[in-house]
Amino acid sequence: MVIVTTIRREVLTLPAAELGPDNPLPPLRPLDEVHRIEDRDRDELPRDMARQVGYEPLRSLLPVRVRDGYARAHEPRGLDAFVLENDRLRATVLPGLGGRVASLVHLPTGRELLYRNPVFQPANFALNGAWYSGGIEWNIGATGHTTLSCSPLHAARVPAPDGGEMLRLWEWERLRDLPFQVDLWLPDGSDFLYVGVRVRNPHERPVPAYWWSNIAVPEECRVLAPAEEAWHFGYERMLRRVPVPSYDGIDRTYPLNSPYAADYFYEVPDGRRRWIAALDADGHGLVQTSTGVLRGRKLFVWGVEPGGRRWQEWLTEPGTGGYCEIQAGLARTQLEHVRLEAESEVSWLEAYGPLDAPPDGEWPAVLRTAEERLQAALPRADVDAAYAAWKPYADAEPGEILATGSGWGALEVRRGGWKLPGTPFDESTLGEAQAPWLELLRSGSFPEPRRVRPPGESLVAPHWRDMLETAPATPLTEYHLGVAQWHAGDRAQAVRSWERALELAPSLWPLLRCLAVADRESGQHERAADRYADAFDDLCHERRDDGAQWTAATAALGREALQALLAVRRAAQARAVWDRLRPATRAGGRFRLIEAELLLVEGRRGEARAVFDAGFEVADLREGDEAVGRLWSRLTDEPLPARYDFRMRPTTP
Structure with missing residues (x-):
């Protein structure tokens, strides 16, 4: 087999705001987190959800600093990028900005499968401030956007299960003191980007874990997920169960039908394949699927009221199309944290690619057709097999180092004496801060x-x-x-x-x-x-x-x-x-x-x-x-x- 997949360096030039310096004052005050519910409302939740909502929610940003030094003046700036490409897909990854997949293009049709932000504009959405919209982001740590949203990750070439190359990203997540890795590769001839993720707990105590893969897609679409119910969270800090696709007489699976910003966490039945898709009026779009560990699926909409429209302009530039987010996480909702036992790990495989299916019609029939099309394009058994094939490669030592993250992981490894195959935190990365x-x-x-x-x-x-x-x-x-x-x-x-x-x-x-x-x-x-x-x-x-x-x-x-x-x-x-x-x-x-x-x-x-x-x-x-x-x-x-x-x-x- 001839391996045609390549990983190459590029510079992505965008109108961009400067990040500026971090806030040097330690963040001592409690988090001003909007994604929470009142304690009295937990009694109405299923027992396991209520337990995980109450399980060690983050109460402080320490030891991370707040990033609030950015402004809103744009100048053309070059962003370091890695491009993964086979004969079917081209993925552009930004290692210096949280490992974001900024673009995913289906080459035979020329279609961009993601919402690709035409600017880089930080805004105060990450747990520690600076965050930007667009693409696929990897959220680890606690409820909210990761503190690594605008931070560099370590990156290297690593052998892939099919004999080609993977791009490995890794870092030390400091809020929960957990190392993690994200392996991305494109099998030869595949229409799907494969992503292997592993989060490790090297400590001798259990640790709360959190993960949501967040995918921005154009909002003129219908979002499909295999569920008849969802947990609705508005910014009134209430979590309530609602029917899918419609409640209050409105079909909420069309993002532009919602008046205000809201989250819809889909209740995917046990045993059902885990997937979520966003399809435009012609039935073209993106599908994300995974192995079963990545349990949750979510739709976030900005709504059509003036506040939501203003945020859309704020995060990009006027005159461009809006976006919504489809997401996949370890728990049913983003208000929950799961228990990662001492000296253990959790891992899974995700796949991202094009899906063509009719979006309109009665919900059961639309879902049935979409699942049949997904099964034909990427059988469920193939995802499980890809995960099994990847697992032995998760420990493979990186080859060429392509980018360097922070020195905090090296400091923690030095202190703890841990061995973390596949994710070396070399002492050469220690710097002035450490x-x-x-x-x-x-x-x-x-x-x-x-x-x-x-x-x-x-x-x-x-x-x-x-x-x-x-x-x-x-x-x-x-x-x-x-x-x-x-x-x-x-x-x-x-x-x-x-x-x-x-x-x-x-x-x-x-x-x-x-x-x-x-x-x-x-x-x-x-x-x-x-x-x-x-x-x-x-x-x-x-x-x-x-x-x-x-x-x-x-x-x-x-x-x-x-x-x-x-x-x-x-x-x-x-x-x-x-x-x-x-x-x-x-x-x-x-x-x-x-x-x-x-x-x-x-x-x-x-x-x-x-x-x-x-x-x-x-x-x-x-x-x-x-x-x-x-x-x-x-x-x-x-x-x-x-x-x-x-x-x-x-x-x-």
Whole structure:
């Protein structure tokens, strides 16, 4: 057999926004996660679903940092890409942006099977901020889009089961401390992209696991999945069972029939083949299928109300078509986490390819025809056989290294002494961020910095916390120990660690900021405002230059200080903070919104309204965030202008 599959490097040039620097302040506040339900509503769920909804939901982003340094100005930028191609399909993968499959083209027809975003525009949808729409993304960690959405993954060539080559992507997922891999290959002559996925738990304790493969497709379609019921989740934080395809007299399998953004988690019966498809009016489209471990299937729609349409424009560029998402996950819904036992792994195989079937008609007949067409194109037994053939290759050591991810996996492997065949986390990937932690591991002491600068990243896992507790109690050690204790829920001890560090620390503002967050979380808002003001003053005196690190720190702390001072209506102190921000920082959309609130608190209502009239864009506006609309309603009874309307749910009276 002649293997014609190739993997080659390319540069994908797109109008793109810059990612900018990460937020250097440790994310101490609880997650503002919109995908959750009230505890009282769990009683209405099936027992296994209720158990998994309540199983260790993520409560903190630590040790990951927030990515909020991006803007909305586009310039042509080259993105590193790998192209997998046989005589039937061409897949374009972005290793530097979470391993996203940006494009999947069916070569005989020339059809793009995915929604291919014509721009790269980060928005605040990932757990840690920056995320972008389009293609196929690999979501691991916890409910929501992965923190690796805009991060580089390790990549290499690996032998494929059919004698060709696979593209292996791998990384260390830091929220749950789990290594994972994604192997992509195109068998010779196949109309389907095969994807083998493995998540490993090397720890001596069970760990909550989460995975959803998220596929963006053009929204002018009908979405098919083998189910008669679904769990509907709107942004009112309610999960309820609804019939499929129609409820309330509307066929919801057509994305453009839904008024508001919503998730539909399909209840695929046990024993039924796992698949989901999106077909256009002519019956052409994409199908995704998998082995049975990947149990869940989902449709996400933006809806046709103004807020959903505005988000569509926000994530791409005006004048382009909209998209919806079809997804596949380990659980029935994305509100659940599954238990991955100690020293175990979970793996499966997915397949993506074209499907031609009539989309319109009665639901049972449409499903029956689509399943027959899928069975003819890719028999279910072939998917199971492909998985069995891939499993021995999952441990194959990579050949040519094509791209490099972070050094955090190498640090964890060094600490744990783990052997992870197939996914080497080489010590050559250790960098500046890992250096002080490597020194702690080697010597038992956390090094003090050689020059004044914002503190580096904190590690919070129990083993690192234990090492910090036994290390010499230097100010920086106490700072990081306090962050780890806060993450563990020992907030009183965290405050004591930060207070001890204040006595000798050459740099006070990081500690004062942590103590301010602690005050705010305990309801001590006046004291929080005091500490924020002191922290910002100390930072302004300590700042050494206008480089990226100091600029990001000043903007992040200034934003928090302004919000804390405005919350207790200390307009004069808030104005003093505002005046010390760099002009470029004040010009950003997030700060323009804060300026409008500051003007309102100062009694300058007309000038606050003028900020809205002049126009601004809050680049890091959070999914589900209604702050812009709330401030507008404080200024006027007029309808919210369309440019500021990002509402994802019906307006409550």
